[in-house]
Amino acid sequence: MTQTDNDRKVASIIMAAGRGSRMKGYDGNKTLLPLVPEASLFEGRQPIILHLFEQLPKGPKALIVNHCKDDVVRLTTGTGAVYIDQLVLNGTGGAILAAAGFVDAAPAEQVVITMGDVPFVNGSSYATLVAGLATNDLMILGFSPADKKQYGVLEIADGQVRKITEWKYWREYPAGRQAELTVCNSGIYAVRREALAHYLPILASRPQIVQKEVDGRLTDIEEFFFTDLIEYMVQDGRPVSYHVVDDEVETMGIDDVDALQKAQAIYSARIR
Template identity: 70%
Template sequence: MTLTDTDRQVASIIMAAGRGSRMKGYEGNKTLLPLQPGSSIFKGRHPIIRHLMENLPAGATSLIVNHCKDEVMAATRDSGAVYCDQPVLNGTGGAILAAGDFVASQPARHVIITMGDVPFVKKKTYEKLVDGLDAHHLMILGFSPRDKKQYGVLEIEQGRVRKITEWKFWKDYPPHIQDRLTVCNSGIYAARQSALVDYLPVLASRPQVVQKEIDGKITDIEEFFFTDLIEYMVRDGKRVGFHVVEDASETMGVDDVAALEKAQALFAGPAATG
């Protein structure tokens, strides 16, 4: 059975709403940054978002938009994507909640969730994630970097993910526990459409209150995190699996100037094909 069979339809959600404050010197939406630089590293051809979309499984696609949304929509208008506005930048969970109607209306049984600044995930990698949904309600794309500091890690028991733990928490684990945590979270997922329909309302009912500096003042705001949804699923006995990429560059996010330069070099060479 292949991904083209009727019962293997795949919808995709791309999170492309954020500004990307770490991309110094650039005010636009970083998903529009070029993989082929021209007059500067910020101006050129082949936007990140277009390369990403080329590798997604065939099927309906939703783009979550906010920052510079008109430019994002103009760059992708001919793709047939559905645009879902995330009115407040309230976390990865908030982005998926913005696509709630899109998810609910899908005939596709499976949904890919990916970030708009991760251009090099291969078609076969997405397919392996979706294949994992035969036995799991949700799949996480993992990677194993040389240095896992700063990343969230998958806590795995008997081949299944029990939870995702962020760096600020696992850095205080005893060294022998840290050594066991070898798989990091890429922020890319595949889920059964029915599981998302069931658990998005649960996520929406449980915001996290976080403190952020806004206009020079520390303010309490509500945010939603997709990793919380995974925790709720595990608690209810749902099966969460994972697939680890062989080459960690597949999951590289383009979030600052150094990463952009690396991505442009990868795109220019044979490692970017596949």
């Protein structure tokens, strides 16, 4: 018997380890913040992380944890997720490297990678990414904002992603070229499990050295970025494509108080 599209499972990795230093006045894990505030902006119902779980495809799930781990575990115990410690907060790539064992063992051929503070991605968008893996090794969820701000952008040719270019580089492009780059990277992906397992050791062998302030001093720190793994795939000729959401609200991350208030207003309008 073969699996149908309806019963085929997809593994999901949810990154929820970081503190979120821009959420002023709140010391907890921001994935636990409420979409329905009650006692205060930071206290209420419908936590971001649980709303996100409702949209993920069926299949095994891994939650990457660190900051306020016990609180995250307590709230999400009923989801059936496994918990993976990101012992060092060393980038998005570091989070996925921590999940290497889960990737190797997952009873699924496709893997969704998403962020725990981006609650409004529709289940249909995840499904579109996964469907794209029929002809691609990796799919990127993109969005086209009126203002690209400092987002990374997708450089695209013939329907394929050739490069993800960070703001510090594309801002040096001529104005005409900047205008052509309309699709931004949301940081949400679907990838064939075989491809992900193949490239994780390569990513692990190539850390980037970044300078961060630690105890008031600039310190060199090793970090890993998932976008580097995508670059290695493109260099090897692996097909990488994308899907652009119709509404950029889907890819809105809840990084600060303003974004939280906006997300709560959006959710309130939807459930009226």
